[in-house]
Each structure stands twice: as structure tokens, then as C-alpha cells.
Amino acid sequence: MIFASDNWSGAHPAINEAMARESAGMAAAYGESVLDKAVEKRFDEIFERKVAVFFVGTGTAANSLAFAAVNRPGGVVLCHREAHVIEDECGAPEFFTHGARMAPVDGANGKIDPDNLRRELARFKPDFVHAGQPMAVTISQPGEAGTLYSAAEIEAIAAITHERGLALHMDGARFANGLVADGRSPADMTWRHGVDILSFGATKNGCWCAEAVVFFDPAKAEQFRYIRKRGAQLFSKTRFVAAQFMAYLENGRWLDMAADANRMADRLRAGLDASAAGRQAWPTRSNEIFAVFPRETAERLRAGGAVFYDWNAPHSMHNITGPDESLVRLVTSWSTSEADVDQFLALLGTL
Amino acid sequence: MIFASDNWSGAHPAINEAMARESAGMAAAYGESVLDKAVEKRFDEIFERKVAVFFVGTGTAANSLAFAAVNRPGGVVLCHREAHVIEDECGAPEFFTHGARMAPVDGANGKIDPDNLRRELARFKPDFVHAGQPMAVTISQPGEAGTLYSAAEIEAIAAITHERGLALHMDGARFANGLVADGRSPADMTWRHGVDILSFGATKNGCWCAEAVVFFDPAKAEQFRYIRKRGAQLFSKTRFVAAQFMAYLENGRWLDMAADANRMADRLRAGLDASAAGRQAWPTRSNEIFAVFPRETAERLRAGGAVFYDWNAPHSMHNITGPDESLVRLVTSWSTSEADVDQFLALLGTL
Amino acid sequence: MIFASDNWSGAHPAINEAMARESAGMAAAYGESVLDKAVEKRFDEIFERKVAVFFVGTGTAANSLAFAAVNRPGGVVLCHREAHVIEDECGAPEFFTHGARMAPVDGANGKIDPDNLRRELARFKPDFVHAGQPMAVTISQPGEAGTLYSAAEIEAIAAITHERGLALHMDGARFANGLVADGRSPADMTWRHGVDILSFGATKNGCWCAEAVVFFDPAKAEQFRYIRKRGAQLFSKTRFVAAQFMAYLENGRWLDMAADANRMADRLRAGLDASAAGRQAWPTRSNEIFAVFPRETAERLRAGGAVFYDWNAPHSMHNITGPDESLVRLVTSWSTSEADVDQFLALLGTL
Amino acid sequence: MIFASDNWSGAHPAINEAMARESAGMAAAYGESVLDKAVEKRFDEIFERKVAVFFVGTGTAANSLAFAAVNRPGGVVLCHREAHVIEDECGAPEFFTHGARMAPVDGANGKIDPDNLRRELARFKPDFVHAGQPMAVTISQPGEAGTLYSAAEIEAIAAITHERGLALHMDGARFANGLVADGRSPADMTWRHGVDILSFGATKNGCWCAEAVVFFDPAKAEQFRYIRKRGAQLFSKTRFVAAQFMAYLENGRWLDMAADANRMADRLRAGLDASAAGRQAWPTRSNEIFAVFPRETAERLRAGGAVFYDWNAPHSMHNITGPDESLVRLVTSWSTSEADVDQFLALLGTL
Known part of the structure; x- marks a missing residue:
């Protein structure tokens, strides 16, 4: 993950x-x-x-x-x-x-x-x-x-x-x-x-x-x-x-690999949208997703083995997170598997 | 070569x-x-x-x-x-x-x-x-x-x-x-x-x-x-x-590879010393050799398939080459073979 | 001026x-x-x-x-x-x-x-x-x-x-x-x-x-x-x-000269505030003043001999000027005279 | 001086x-x-x-x-x-x-x-x-x-x-x-x-x-x-x-001033050549002179009020000074007076 x-x-x-x-x-x-x-x-x-x-x-x-x-x-x-x-x-x-x-x-x-x-x-x-x-x-x-x-x-x-x-x-x-x-x-x-x-x-x-x-x-x-x-x-x-x-x-090959990465991101986006435990910070395409999670949710995900970074909010959206929330970035790659995504979503409570 | x-x-x-x-x-x-x-x-x-x-x-x-x-x-x-x-x-x-x-x-x-x-x-x-x-x-x-x-x-x-x-x-x-x-x-x-x-x-x-x-x-x-x-x-x-x-x-492994390269350089040095067609410009060790060849010898070697570079003379030796001579550099590597060296020396007329 | x-x-x-x-x-x-x-x-x-x-x-x-x-x-x-x-x-x-x-x-x-x-x-x-x-x-x-x-x-x-x-x-x-x-x-x-x-x-x-x-x-x-x-x-x-x-x-001496410059700026500020032909863009102190003039007023002032620069609006105030207005900067110095200021204000129609 | x-x-x-x-x-x-x-x-x-x-x-x-x-x-x-x-x-x-x-x-x-x-x-x-x-x-x-x-x-x-x-x-x-x-x-x-x-x-x-x-x-x-x-x-x-x-x-005016400086340098050169206490390091023109003095002479000149710098020898002349000698630079300017030069030469023992 x-x-x-x-x-x-x-x-x-x-x-x-x-x-x-x-x-x-x-x-x-x-x-x-x-x-x-x-x-x-x-x-x-x-x-x-x-x-x-x-x-x-x-x-x-x-x-x-x-x-x-x-x-x-x-x-x-x-x-x-x-x-x-x-x-x-x-x-x-x-x-x-x-x-x-x-x-x-x-x-x-x-x-x-x-x-x-x-x-x-x-x-x-x-x-x-x-x-x-x-x-x-x-x-x-x-x-x-x-x-x-x-x-x-x-x-x-x-x-x-x-x-x-x-x-x-x-x-x-x-x-x-x-x-x-x-x-x-x-x-x-x-x-x-x-x-x-x-x-x-x-x-x-x-x-x-x-x-x-x-x-x-x-x-x-x-x-x-x-x-x-x-x-x-x-x-x-x-x-x-x-x-x-x-x-x-x-x-x-390059486009196939990129398509795989993007598809995993789409799967992740869909899971996020279906979840009450977090939200997409703004609509994205390609293989990057930005999400807002309650801080304890982010900690729980990390404790469960998920690895992702906190992210600086855009200047124009510096209030995007509430006091107990984190903005995080999730990136998929050519080698991300469906299992990775599904395990993450399961942790999130979506699956 | x-x-x-x-x-x-x-x-x-x-x-x-x-x-x-x-x-x-x-x-x-x-x-x-x-x-x-x-x-x-x-x-x-x-x-x-x-x-x-x-x-x-x-x-x-x-x-x-x-x-x-x-x-x-x-x-x-x-x-x-x-x-x-x-x-x-x-x-x-x-x-x-x-x-x-x-x-x-x-x-x-x-x-x-x-x-x-x-x-x-x-x-x-x-x-x-x-x-x-x-x-x-x-x-x-x-x-x-x-x-x-x-x-x-x-x-x-x-x-x-x-x-x-x-x-x-x-x-x-x-x-x-x-x-x-x-x-x-x-x-x-x-x-x-x-x-x-x-x-x-x-x-x-x-x-x-x-x-x-x-x-x-x-x-x-x-x-x-x-x-x-x-x-x-x-x-x-x-x-x-x-x-x-x-x-x-x-x-x-690193030292073995270097030893191979140096050994091939030694073989080349020995061949040069045995040849009348060129001379070492100065004594070297390790895997670099500098040689002075008559320009037509250098051309003949290249025509025969040898690849090497002309080299700028040191400032203190700017008269090292005669009017029709070239200073060249010869470098061996871990993948240089005895055959490479011997073929070169054969071209030079040593072998 | x-x-x-x-x-x-x-x-x-x-x-x-x-x-x-x-x-x-x-x-x-x-x-x-x-x-x-x-x-x-x-x-x-x-x-x-x-x-x-x-x-x-x-x-x-x-x-x-x-x-x-x-x-x-x-x-x-x-x-x-x-x-x-x-x-x-x-x-x-x-x-x-x-x-x-x-x-x-x-x-x-x-x-x-x-x-x-x-x-x-x-x-x-x-x-x-x-x-x-x-x-x-x-x-x-x-x-x-x-x-x-x-x-x-x-x-x-x-x-x-x-x-x-x-x-x-x-x-x-x-x-x-x-x-x-x-x-x-x-x-x-x-x-x-x-x-x-x-x-x-x-x-x-x-x-x-x-x-x-x-x-x-x-x-x-x-x-x-x-x-x-x-x-x-x-x-x-x-x-x-x-x-x-x-x-x-x-x-x-340095403070006296600066005081002279600032005083002339105060005089200019007062004149601007008294004028209907322009306005201070924002409140200033010291010897710089920023003013908004109708473009034709700015042209008239220049035609009358006043020299000053148009100025880029601050990013946060990029709408400070109306469609036919200019933001300008006016700077006084130790050698600015009351006559300079008064002549400018007269041109502006204040005096 | x-x-x-x-x-x-x-x-x-x-x-x-x-x-x-x-x-x-x-x-x-x-x-x-x-x-x-x-x-x-x-x-x-x-x-x-x-x-x-x-x-x-x-x-x-x-x-x-x-x-x-x-x-x-x-x-x-x-x-x-x-x-x-x-x-x-x-x-x-x-x-x-x-x-x-x-x-x-x-x-x-x-x-x-x-x-x-x-x-x-x-x-x-x-x-x-x-x-x-x-x-x-x-x-x-x-x-x-x-x-x-x-x-x-x-x-x-x-x-x-x-x-x-x-x-x-x-x-x-x-x-x-x-x-x-x-x-x-x-x-x-x-x-x-x-x-x-x-x-x-x-x-x-x-x-x-x-x-x-x-x-x-x-x-x-x-x-x-x-x-x-x-x-x-x-x-x-x-x-x-x-x-x-x-x-x-x-x-x-610029050429007149330069001519004055050069003239004083000529006067200094002449004095140096006439002196046994030092020598010009190499022939110069314009307003710079390089001299070799016995170190104690240099010290004596400085003690007498002359101000000048020691100078790094050119690379090609690094033996220009003997073991107890200094290479120094002497520069004249538009404001150097004959008295300056003559006082220096007097100290040197030429005049």
C-alpha cells in the first residue's frame, strides 16, 4: 500500500x-x-x-x-x-x-x-x-x-x-x-x-x-x-x-504502464468518493489524488501499513483542512496493484 | 580494439x-x-x-x-x-x-x-x-x-x-x-x-x-x-x-575488474616497448598509456580498426612530439581482452 | 515638479x-x-x-x-x-x-x-x-x-x-x-x-x-x-x-533632509485629499505617495511639466484603477521645494 | 612618499x-x-x-x-x-x-x-x-x-x-x-x-x-x-x-595627469638605476616600477616613511629575488610630487 x-x-x-x-x-x-x-x-x-x-x-x-x-x-x-x-x-x-x-x-x-x-x-x-x-x-x-x-x-x-x-x-x-x-x-x-x-x-x-x-x-x-x-x-x-x-x-509500453497507473488511481478515486471517512480535496485525473482525512483516520491508515505524504495546501486553499484534518497526496504507479488499492480502501472502511 | x-x-x-x-x-x-x-x-x-x-x-x-x-x-x-x-x-x-x-x-x-x-x-x-x-x-x-x-x-x-x-x-x-x-x-x-x-x-x-x-x-x-x-x-x-x-x-569484484584492466595495460606497455613503431610518452601505471606514434602509424592503426584519442601534450612537454608525430592516449578497461591488445600490437608490427 | x-x-x-x-x-x-x-x-x-x-x-x-x-x-x-x-x-x-x-x-x-x-x-x-x-x-x-x-x-x-x-x-x-x-x-x-x-x-x-x-x-x-x-x-x-x-x-543633517522630504510629501498628500481630480491609492507616510488619477488628468499633469511614474498595482489590489485610470507614484526628496508641490497641486486644480 | x-x-x-x-x-x-x-x-x-x-x-x-x-x-x-x-x-x-x-x-x-x-x-x-x-x-x-x-x-x-x-x-x-x-x-x-x-x-x-x-x-x-x-x-x-x-x-586633463604620473615614474626609474641599493626587476614604462631591494633596505625605506607593497614574483621568474631580497612594486600617480620621489631616492642613498 x-x-x-x-x-x-x-x-x-x-x-x-x-x-x-x-x-x-x-x-x-x-x-x-x-x-x-x-x-x-x-x-x-x-x-x-x-x-x-x-x-x-x-x-x-x-x-x-x-x-x-x-x-x-x-x-x-x-x-x-x-x-x-x-x-x-x-x-x-x-x-x-x-x-x-x-x-x-x-x-x-x-x-x-x-x-x-x-x-x-x-x-x-x-x-x-x-x-x-x-x-x-x-x-x-x-x-x-x-x-x-x-x-x-x-x-x-x-x-x-x-x-x-x-x-x-x-x-x-x-x-x-x-x-x-x-x-x-x-x-x-x-x-x-x-x-x-x-x-x-x-x-x-x-x-x-x-x-x-x-x-x-x-x-x-x-x-x-x-x-x-x-x-x-x-x-x-x-x-x-x-x-x-x-x-x-x-x-x-510506456502508455500501457501509464494506463495501469491511471486505472489504479481511478479505482482509488471511486473508493474515496464512496467513503464517508475522507474526501477528494479537488477533482484530479491521471495518477495523483489529493484527499482530506481526519487526522486520526490518516494515522489509522498509516498504522495499517499505508504510506503517503502530507501535502502543503495550495495558497488559495489554505483553509481546505479543518482543524483536525490533514491534506494528503496519494500517487499510484505502473506497479500499483488492485490489491494495494483495495487493501487501502478496506482500511478506510469503504470496502 | x-x-x-x-x-x-x-x-x-x-x-x-x-x-x-x-x-x-x-x-x-x-x-x-x-x-x-x-x-x-x-x-x-x-x-x-x-x-x-x-x-x-x-x-x-x-x-x-x-x-x-x-x-x-x-x-x-x-x-x-x-x-x-x-x-x-x-x-x-x-x-x-x-x-x-x-x-x-x-x-x-x-x-x-x-x-x-x-x-x-x-x-x-x-x-x-x-x-x-x-x-x-x-x-x-x-x-x-x-x-x-x-x-x-x-x-x-x-x-x-x-x-x-x-x-x-x-x-x-x-x-x-x-x-x-x-x-x-x-x-x-x-x-x-x-x-x-x-x-x-x-x-x-x-x-x-x-x-x-x-x-x-x-x-x-x-x-x-x-x-x-x-x-x-x-x-x-x-x-x-x-x-x-x-x-x-x-x-x-571491483578490484578484480580493475586488475584485469591494469593487466591488459601492462601487456600493451610491454608490446609498445618492444616495438620500433612508437614509444611510451612517459612511464605510466594503472590502465592509461600515453604513446607517441608517427602520424602515419596512427592513421594506419585507426584504419585497421583501433580506436583511440589524440591527446593534448602537457604544458611542460609541448615539444614531446616531432613534426610528424601524434601524442595519443590508450585506455584499457575491465572488458578489454587479450585479443584486443594482441590485435593492436600485431597492427603495430610488434607481434 | x-x-x-x-x-x-x-x-x-x-x-x-x-x-x-x-x-x-x-x-x-x-x-x-x-x-x-x-x-x-x-x-x-x-x-x-x-x-x-x-x-x-x-x-x-x-x-x-x-x-x-x-x-x-x-x-x-x-x-x-x-x-x-x-x-x-x-x-x-x-x-x-x-x-x-x-x-x-x-x-x-x-x-x-x-x-x-x-x-x-x-x-x-x-x-x-x-x-x-x-x-x-x-x-x-x-x-x-x-x-x-x-x-x-x-x-x-x-x-x-x-x-x-x-x-x-x-x-x-x-x-x-x-x-x-x-x-x-x-x-x-x-x-x-x-x-x-x-x-x-x-x-x-x-x-x-x-x-x-x-x-x-x-x-x-x-x-x-x-x-x-x-x-x-x-x-x-x-x-x-x-x-x-x-x-x-x-x-x-541626514534627519533634517529626510524631514524636509517627508514634509513636502505631507503637503502633497494634503493637497491630494483636498482635490477632486485624484485620490490617494492607500494611506502612506514618509516621502512616497501613491495616487489614482483619471488617465487624462495624468496626461495633463505631465504636459504641464510634472514628472512621475506609472506604477504596477499590488497583486491584492489589481482592480484599484478603473478602466480609464492610472496608478502613479509620487516621491519627494530633500531638494523638493514647496513651489514644486504647489505648482503640481495648482495643475491638479487643488490650489 | x-x-x-x-x-x-x-x-x-x-x-x-x-x-x-x-x-x-x-x-x-x-x-x-x-x-x-x-x-x-x-x-x-x-x-x-x-x-x-x-x-x-x-x-x-x-x-x-x-x-x-x-x-x-x-x-x-x-x-x-x-x-x-x-x-x-x-x-x-x-x-x-x-x-x-x-x-x-x-x-x-x-x-x-x-x-x-x-x-x-x-x-x-x-x-x-x-x-x-x-x-x-x-x-x-x-x-x-x-x-x-x-x-x-x-x-x-x-x-x-x-x-x-x-x-x-x-x-x-x-x-x-x-x-x-x-x-x-x-x-x-x-x-x-x-x-x-x-x-x-x-x-x-x-x-x-x-x-x-x-x-x-x-x-x-x-x-x-x-x-x-x-x-x-x-x-x-x-x-x-x-x-x-x-x-x-x-x-x-586625463592625459596631462597621466603624463605627470609617468614623469614621476621615469624620475624614480632613473634614480633606481643610479643606485647601488636596489635594481629594477625588469624594464617598465608608464607609472609602475618593480624593484628588487635587499630586505633590510626595504625595511629602512619603510621606516623612513615610504609606503609600497611586496609583490608576488611572476611564475617564470620565481627566483628573481635572492634569499634576503624582496620584490616590491612602486606606483606613482597624478598627485605624486618630485619631492616624494626625491625624498625616496635620498632615503635609498641615490640623491
Whole structure:
């Protein structure tokens, strides 16, 4: 009954097999092997266009180095007020950009509100050196709140972003879960609606350590080789990442795994809705659920073996919990079983 | 006949098996799993004392973050003039320390000369703010030139380093190869002779991606958890690194692999010495060899299938090559076979 | 009729005279002259205790380097959502701290609300590496909104700040104006109520270029000499700053100048209140006023020779202006005359 | 008898007068005043072409921000091994460039040897990400060793620099002293022979605090406004710098002052050559002299009231002093008198 995070899961057997298979013999290091190149081509197919793709080791690295690629002196990245890049990366985005500011934009359900984005951007007058200069907008899909931007919402944000000549970045730490929840193709989820750079995460969904930065506009990637190396993210044996991606993207495995995770989340959501012992904090999709439990219920669940984290309430909902309640996050993964979910719900008293 | 680098080798089957074995089930992320903790204990045993150990993804990260841990404003790291941290890390050490300077110290055979070190340090008067403040000395063992510091040499450098209150860091990207070449224990190679921090590399010697920063003085590690996370080097599924180290350090496997690599290098050295077609540039030990070939010999070897890199001459030996000669580097690895070496020597005309 | 900013004013004749007087002869550079030391002692007297004081060139430098002095990896500074350090320093605080985050705290009237501060800090669980680590709280006195914290408010914020072991920094770009408006002594405004570090600004109030970082806890200043030099803020001829401070602090000149500025602001406030052509956006003290004018009134004033800036509305008041209105800022200085104010009010139709 | 540094001198009366004159009334802040614009035009005249000029507060800032303007990820600046940017700026160049490396190039007399520069640059293979990427070459004119590059030497260095597409920067902390010593015009000393960016220093030569970054290629200055503000070097009352430059550049005052300083240095050199009590360490021009004295002579001079600094020997001359000798630096300034020099020489026993 581990619902702490999808990164508590291990790796899919097919991932391990691919790594074992590719471990034989010598191959060019630093991303130049035949396998590396073959996997880069797979990304072109997946996204239905030529992309520039760079493997890195962590989602934090993917986001931070992506910002570095489009940074300018006094640079500002606009993001949701509770974005992962603000709340959970220990200042890495600021560090890798030598101090670009992550400027918070409010919005319900963990999503940037386009009107607020427009208003925030209007605070930056062109050539007004004191305020710094916006250089990117970033959205998470799915977001930290377990919600999804619609195609129309992404388009609205992209329009505002591009109007100011900024780059639109998507944090896709759970990209596959978003695709499956929404039924959109990778291209539709990204560049066809205006996304310029994607942090493509696979670690949480059945890999060991496989993240990539995907540039839909190769011009933005011009200096990225140096940015990645200077950022200590150029692995020597990159084929260990390439091998993971190869197995991950093979025959729709990545989407199957994400679908499994999402299905378990749906089962959990249904159980929560049927229970009087807790409630969903807000509607979610994909594989994250936020619930409010009486504190003693949360303790009882934990005592029964369930593992999950307390969660900081969104700024706009800081009264979401009553005095004796906890806001918690429940995450399912590709390896969550029905038994895990049902055992949890049984503890909760739903089953 | 790949002698390009030991990081062109793959992973040892035992490494893959360990990863596959540990991939089942859920485990705490971010270094908190049972396996992570067990491997941390293994490091204590290996080094015969309590150490603070942190897994990271690349050798560049290990070195750079180690410097960050002991950095001060205007910090200066003294290193050999051709140290890896200067020549081959794209400025990462400077970047992760917000601009600490890597101050070059001359010395024969790729090793810091203690007299030169003392003279360089004397340039920094205490409290003279303009020069900045030294904060560490770093040595590579084995060094980039394929040579080894003796215990006495390390002690001499450590004495000078500690006299000024600085930290002594060892870049052990090929630590096992050095241990085996020298017959010393890990403790003797490091803290017993004054090393404070070690970059412990395993990737080049049969792992996929397994590097660690080892602090023999835990006080220096106090802020390292934040430094590592901010540096985007805290993997979520750290057990994939832990599993590699577990298998690596099991039953002396790491030393066996290093011994294999060194033995192949010895075979190559012997063949070179027996050949009239080239010469060793300088005496080496461990698994790196530097050779001078007539340019057409180098071309012929490459045409025959040998892979190796041209190398920048040390500053003090910039006339080492004649007008039609090349300086090249040859590296063996745990997976280099006798056949590889013999085929190379046959091409060279030795066999 | 210049109300653009108090930094549009020149320097007081006494400042120029002091500089001319001190320009004769040789004196030790880099802060070691007799004059430098004498002025440092003056700061001890002004603050009724031993302080560590460092001259720098800009208020941005004072704030940014102060944060650098107490920074930690993944550091976070809590500040008001519309603080100068966020809105008007082009990312310098983030830059000089290698990416510390300026975390916004909401609060009415440009002042941090203690409850909100407590709630924001509670988001940072001890040892939770992902969120980073708070290292300071900063308040502006007077604030960007022209308001003042009471002694009780500062004490409340200091208590919360120190409970978490953080440093409390005060941005005193207009410190003298705040002192005069509030009738408090420098010691009462700062360390007696818990302020640890002060950016002491004199430029806006009659100097050319005279800012200082004052540490009430000298331990926090230990590395500051290096931080300042590395930050390119160690002037060679520091006595040009010292001379300014000497004249500035002589016989209460600094408070007299600030009192003049504040009096002119009071006159302007009274005139605005008497006018039907505009309104104060919110109540202010000291020498800043925020007004809402019909856009055509603002244009008329400008056409008549008045100079002032449009201003971004606070986030919590983004509807403060009607569709055809502008929010503007009016600042008086030591050199603002009654005639300036009266001419402005005449244009407005008040006089 | 102060020969410690030219920055121990004060300011010329004409500088003070200009500041006093410009202190009256209001003027646009942040470089937008009428005076600022007029002085910018003066720079065009001085250099006989349109330049982009930016005032900053210190020479360290000028150099560091100039490098930031042309920086790239993993950037490398090639400079003389004993350049001021390496030896005396506390890591500021590395800090402001987020870790660009100052790569030392050897050369006699404090000057980069073109052959060595070519050899160093050859170590950086195009697209070899590990080594980083050179982005600039910097020379000091006059250099830290008190010597001057000839026009032909600058041209040779510029040719090598531009061949690799790099920027050539000149550190002109004592630019006027160099011009006067060499009899060249500002244009001839810089862009006509290939210099792209100049750190134009006036502080040491009779100003208080007046430094400028001059871009001969305005395209390189595109982001400089943001770089300067983020670097805390945008003064609010910039006219205090502009006023200094106005008086400095008026009627050749800057060259007259430099000529005075150089003349006093010549007098000192002549006296040293005539003395048996010490010797010039190497031939110098402009206003710096390096001398070797028996240690007891140095002590005697200091006891007699002379002030000067011991100096680190160049790496290539580390045996320049005998066991009981000191290498010292003597610097004259615009305000050094014949009496100062003669009194010093009398102490030395020459007069």
C-alpha cells in the first residue's frame, strides 16, 4: 500500500532486460553510440517531427537546464504558484540559471490562469531594466495538483507566451500519464499547440533513470551540449539511458504502464468518493489524488501499513483542512496493484 | 580494439543482475531505501571507518559538488595544471562553486609538485582579499597522466594543505585501478594519509552510472544534502545506484575488474616497448598509456580498426612530439581482452 | 515638479564639500584609510552599539550581498510579494546568492503579514531537502508602498524569523525618511526589535553614492569582505563614500533632509485629499505617495511639466484603477521645494 | 612618499568642481540624464567612432561584466598568467560569468606571447564539449608588470583571437598612462588594432569612482543593460560618474595627469638605476616600477616613511629575488610630487 510517490516503484523487467542486452561490448561514450542515435530517432517518430533530444539524469536537471537554454540576464520564468520548479527542486532552476526568478502566477486547480498570466507579464514593461526580463513560461502536464490542461488552455497560454517572444516549456515528469488520461498524441499535447521545450520524464513510469529535454525548436538547443556538460549531466555511458528509453517506447509500453497507473488511481478515486471517512480535496485525473482525512483516520491508515505524504495546501486553499484534518497526496504507479488499492480502501472502511 | 576510454565499456553482468533483482517492489526514494542504507554501511567497511557517502551520477558532479561543500567566497582550488577538473569538465567545477578558481600547479608526470604547491599557496597572503582564498587542494589518483602518487607524496601534499587549513580532495575516477596498481588499501590510499574527501568512481570500471562523494570528515558534509539536490544530482530511484555499488563491492569484484584492466595495460606497455613503431610518452601505471606514434602509424592503426584519442601534450612537454608525430592516449578497461591488445600490437608490427 | 524618484535629486552641498576636502593627499585604499575607520565608528555611535559596517555602491548591492552573507545551498528569502528585491533589482538578489529564491509573502499595505509569514515558513519542513531552506526574512522600512512597520510589527516578524533560526534583514533604502516619520531612533528601528542586518541607504537622501551594509551580529559578517570584493563592490577610493557618510551623519543633517522630504510629501498628500481630480491609492507616510488619477488628468499633469511614474498595482489590489485610470507614484526628496508641490497641486486644480 | 598604488591618490580639484556643479537640481536617474548622454558622446569623439559605453563603479566590475557580455556556457577567457583578473579580483570574473575559467597563458614581461596563445587555443578542439569553449582573450594595457604591448603585438594577438571568433578585451585600468607612455591615440590603442571591448579606467588617474565599459562592436552590448543592473552596478545617480568623466576628458586633463604620473615614474626609474641599493626587476614604462631591494633596505625605506607593497614574483621568474631580497612594486600617480620621489631616492642613498 505504497502511495508515497510513483518514484518509489522499481523498473519494469523489460527495462532491465534492455540494459543487460546493451551492456555487452564497447560503444561510443557521451551520447555518440549507435543506440543513442537510434533512440534519438525514436523521439522524432513519437513526436511526428524532427526534434533535438538530450538525455539527462533527473527531472530537476531537465527543467533547470531547459530554462538555462533560453535564459537571459535578469531572466524570469513564469510558473504556477505551486509549481514543482518552485516548491520541490531546492532552488535548482534558479541555480542553473544563475538566478533567474521563478515568478508565481495564481490559478485554480494547479493550473496557470491565462488572465493572471497576462496580468503578470504586463508588469514587465519592455526595456524596463529593473524588473528583469521574462524569458519563459512553464506549465506542468499533468500538474502538481493532478490536473490537466486542455488543448485550448495550452493554446491560450502559448499565445500569450509567444506574443511576448518567450519560450513555452512543459514539465512532463508524468507525461505518459497525462497522454493516457487525455487521449491526446505526444504531438498534440506539445508542439501542435505551442509548446517549445518538453521535460520528458520516464523515471516515475517504469524506468530507473531516464529523463530527456526535447526541443521542438532546435535553434533553442544550440548551446545545450555545453549547458548539459557544464551542469554535470552528460553521462559517459549514456547508452544506459538510451536502452531504457528504447524499451520504454517499444510497442506502446510506456502508455500501457501509464494506463495501469491511471486505472489504479481511478479505482482509488471511486473508493474515496464512496467513503464517508475522507474526501477528494479537488477533482484530479491521471495518477495523483489529493484527499482530506481526519487526522486520526490518516494515522489509522498509516498504522495499517499505508504510506503517503502530507501535502502543503495550495495558497488559495489554505483553509481546505479543518482543524483536525490533514491534506494528503496519494500517487499510484505502473506497479500499483488492485490489491494495494483495495487493501487501502478496506482500511478506510469503504470496502 | 577500443582504447578510446574505459567509459566505452559496458556493465558487468553482475551489475545488471543486481539491478534487476532490486527492481521488484516499492522502496523509499531519494536515498532512503533499505538498500541505500546497506550500501552506505558497505562504504564504512571498505574504508575501515565511519564515512559520509553520497551517490551522484557523474564524476564531474562528484568533483564539482565536493568543491562546493568546502567552498568560500572567492574560493580557490589548487590542482595540477592538466587536471581533469581544468581540462575536461567544461567549467563544471567553477559553475557549481559559483566561480571558484581552479588554480594550476605545475609538476612532472601529471602530479602536483609539493614545492610548487607551497610556492603557489604562498602567493595567497592571509586576509588579502584581492587574491581570494584557497579552500582546497585536489589530486587525481591515478592521475590524468596515468601515474600514481606514492603514500609519501600524498602525505607531503596533505601536510601543506592542512597547514593552511584547506581540504584535500582526491579525484578517484579510476580509484580501483589505482588501488590495484599500488597494492594499497582504500584507507591507506586516502584518509590515513590525509585525504579529506574522495570522488569514488565506479562507472568506468564496470558500472553503468555509479559515482559517490565520500567525506572522511562528516562535518564537511553538513550542507551536502542540499548541495546535491540543488545540483540536480539527487536521483529519485537512488537504489539503482545502490544496487550497482552493492554488486561492485561484493567479494572484491571491483578490484578484480580493475586488475584485469591494469593487466591488459601492462601487456600493451610491454608490446609498445618492444616495438620500433612508437614509444611510451612517459612511464605510466594503472590502465592509461600515453604513446607517441608517427602520424602515419596512427592513421594506419585507426584504419585497421583501433580506436583511440589524440591527446593534448602537457604544458611542460609541448615539444614531446616531432613534426610528424601524434601524442595519443590508450585506455584499457575491465572488458578489454587479450585479443584486443594482441590485435593492436600485431597492427603495430610488434607481434 | 519632479516626483519621479528621490534618486533624481542631486547631492547636498555639504556632501560635495566633504568630498572636496578629503580629496587632498594620499590615503590608504580599499577601506583602510583613517577617514574610513572614523566613519565606521560613527555608525557605532548612531546605532548605540558596536556594528560591522561595509560601504557599497548601490542599494541593490547592499541587499544582495547581505543575503549572500547568510545564504545556504537552496536558500530562501521570505519577502513581501511586491518587495523591491523582487520587483526592481533585475534578479540581483538571486544572482549574488547563486539562485536563492525570493519567496513572496502576502500582506496588506506593502507589509508582510505575520500570520502569512508563519504559514509560508510552515511549508518548509525541517530537513525536507526538496523545498530548500529558508535563510532570511527581509522587510523594507519604509516599504515600497510608502508605509511603515510599527515596532510591534517588527517584533512579531522578528520573533517568527528567529524561532526558525533565520536572519532578519531590513532594506533601509529610505531609512532616514522612516526614522523621521516614526520618531524612532536608529537602534529602536533595528536591532532593539530584532533586526540582524540593515541595508543603510543614503544615496536617495542627499548623497551621491553612499550605501552600507550594517551587521548588528558581527558573526554574520565573517566572510563579507570576500563577498564584497568578489561582488565588485570594494571601491579602491572608499574614502569618497566615507566622506559622504561623514557629512551626511554630521549634526543630524541626514534627519533634517529626510524631514524636509517627508514634509513636502505631507503637503502633497494634503493637497491630494483636498482635490477632486485624484485620490490617494492607500494611506502612506514618509516621502512616497501613491495616487489614482483619471488617465487624462495624468496626461495633463505631465504636459504641464510634472514628472512621475506609472506604477504596477499590488497583486491584492489589481482592480484599484478603473478602466480609464492610472496608478502613479509620487516621491519627494530633500531638494523638493514647496513651489514644486504647489505648482503640481495648482495643475491638479487643488490650489 | 606613497608608492603603494595610484588608487591611494585623491581626486583632482576639477573633478570635485564638476561634481559640485552638477549636484544642483533634479536629473533623470539610471543613466538617462542630459549629462550622461553628453558624456557618452564624448566617448565617441575620444575614440573617433560610435561606441556603446556603460559606466560602472570599479575596474573589477568593468572587467567582469565585460566578460559576462560575451560569455557562453563553459566559457574560457585566455589571459596572461599573472593578469589582474586572475591575481587580484577575488574571483569576480569567474563569479560574474557563473564560472567562466580564466585560462593562464605564459609570456615574458607580463605580456601574452602570441605563440603561447595559439598553442593554448589549439588545446580547445571545436565542438569538444569537455574542454569548454573559449570566448575571449584579455590583455592589460599597460599590464600588471608595468609594460606595454606594441601595436604590432596587439595586432598579432587580435588576429589569433578573431580567427577563432573570440572577443579581444583590453583591461585599461591605467589606460591614460599607457596612451601617454606610448604616444598613441585612443583609437590606435584599441579598435584600430583589433580590440573589441575596453575597460576604461579613470579612478586611479584622478577621479573618485569612474570606470566604463566601452564596446567598439555595439552588437556585443545588446544585453549589457541587464547584465549591469543584475550585477548591482547601475548607479541611480549616474551623473556623479558622468560629471567625473566630463571633467576628466576635458581639454586633455586625463592625459596631462597621466603624463605627470609617468614623469614621476621615469624620475624614480632613473634614480633606481643610479643606485647601488636596489635594481629594477625588469624594464617598465608608464607609472609602475618593480624593484628588487635587499630586505633590510626595504625595511629602512619603510621606516623612513615610504609606503609600497611586496609583490608576488611572476611564475617564470620565481627566483628573481635572492634569499634576503624582496620584490616590491612602486606606483606613482597624478598627485605624486618630485619631492616624494626625491625624498625616496635620498632615503635609498641615490640623491
